[in-house]
Amino acid sequence: MKFRGGYNIHLKGKPDGAVKVMPEPAILHLPLSSERFTFSDIQVQDGQKVHAGDALAKDPDNHGVPLLAPRAGTVRLKVAENHIVLEDVAQLEERADITEAQLLHVEKQMGVSGKKRIQLLSLGAWQFFYDAFTGALPDPLGTPQAVIVSTLSLEPYLTRGDAQLQKRLLNFTRGLEHLQSLLEYQPIYLVMPDITSEFATLVRNQIRGYAWAKMLEIPLTYPYDNFAILARKLGLRSHGGPVWAVRTEGVLAADRALTLTKPCTVRIISIGGIGVNAPTHLKVMPGYPLKTIKEHYVSEPAVRVISGGILTGETLADGALGIDTECRGITVLPELQEREFLGFIRPGWNRRCYSPSYLSALRMPFSERLTTALRGEGRPCVACNYCEEVCPAGIMPYLIHKYLYADLIEEVEQARVDLCVECGLCSYVCPSKIDLQTQLIDAKALIEKEKEEIRQEQLRQEEARKQEEARKQSEEKTE
Ligand code: SF4
Ligand code: SF4
Secondary structure (H helix, E strand, O other), X not given: OOOOXXXXXXXXXXXXXXXXXXXXXXXXXXXXXXOOOEOOEEOOOOOOEEOOOOEEEEEOOOOOEEEEOOOEEEEEOOOOOOEEEEEEEEOOOOOOOOOHHHHHHHHHHXXXXXXXHHHHHHOOOHHHEEEOOOOOOOOOOOOOOEEEEEOOOOOOOOOOHHHHHOOXXXXXXXXXXXXXXXXXXXXXXXXXXXXXXXXXXXXXHHHOOOOOEEEEEEOOOOOOOOXXXXXXXXXXXXXHOOEEEEEHHHHHHHHHHHHHOOOOOOEEEEEEOOOEOOOEEEEEOOOOEHHHHHHHHEOOOOEEEEEOOOOOOEEOOOOOOEOOOOOOEEEEEEOXXXXXXXXXXXXXXXXXXXXXXXXXHHOOOOOEOOOOOEOOOOOOOOOOOHHHHHOOOOOOHHHHHHHHHOOOHHHHHHOOHHHOOOOOHHHHHOOOOOOHHHHHHHHHHHHHHHHHHHHHHHHHHHHHHHHHHXXXXXXXXXX
């Protein structure tokens, strides 16, 4: 499979392959929103005692995906804004928030596949599924044209697939079988690294017997593991129906939900970046106090904490108290405000530069210390073309930037801004410090909004036309 663009950023602070179990918390702060979800439909009362696995809230705009209680405890709704707090947390027997009788009823109504899908949704496994083209949560009762399963995570500092698979290879293959049981003839593409390692060979051997799983070996270059890029490379088109996409943790969650009928509330997340004293992976649950994680892993006083990886993650707001339900990793960078002398051209022995024109190009590949220091001000585009070279979507970010500057929205659309997969590489390599990624994301949202407004207007006009016709017909009848 041939890809275009892409670039590997070598940074210090990469998490090792180990998984550390964090101490049991006494309190959990469960955020009511995450990247895709807003849990606005609260299911519990203040002061209520809950079991582990009970639904605390649901997202009504995302097929009712639940926020599950990871532990037993007492609910507090008014202690922290935008959080449900669980006090007196206890590690007791967890339970499914759906009874056997309810599942039997669903099975009678919707068949075995329908029952499994509801089970995935109510036990918290469905939240690990994505629509490959949009990144949204797919309809659990929908039919995909294909499923992409990725064991890779190539963005710097994010949870590594091999760390999650350790000792759980059997659960993974059983999870794949469960996924296959939801489908009729649709293929499952299993994305693997094109490298020979003992572990990769073990996975390959395990999968070899599955005729329905098509192995897809890809180079370890960011962002070739991006689901939209993979779907396009496979020749799948969005008008052919949704493509479900799921990573290692989602397959393991599907196994837990469907083999054990147990809620999926524990996660393995990475903690990386040079602000971390021992970058690694942590076994935690949503709501786990960020303060405790910082106390254990962050040594520097002034740091920026990012939920996610270095290119696509979001800086955590000051009010964030616990791990949110979609967190895949935490990145911590020392917060430095000063500018570096001639920083924008990245000269010197210790600065990696996309353009191999400085001293560092003479060195063997090395990992750089990345901080939040400003490396020079933004300046006009110098037409170096680096952003186009690295773009995996085959578009011209600098051209779109120029159209946006001139407010030429139609031209932006014609330049196929919709193909941008928001990987952030263009911003990273731009020597002029132009935040192309944000500009393109905003432009996509603006065009989508305008299209939606036009759609709504057309619907309104159609409705008015129908009403007018009905009125005329009724007048004619009366006459
Ligand atoms: S334009 Fe979009 S897809 Fe291309 S490099 Fe930039 S963020 Fe990535
Ligand atoms: S990388 Fe930056 S300076 Fe170079 S062409 Fe793209 S926008 Fe212009």
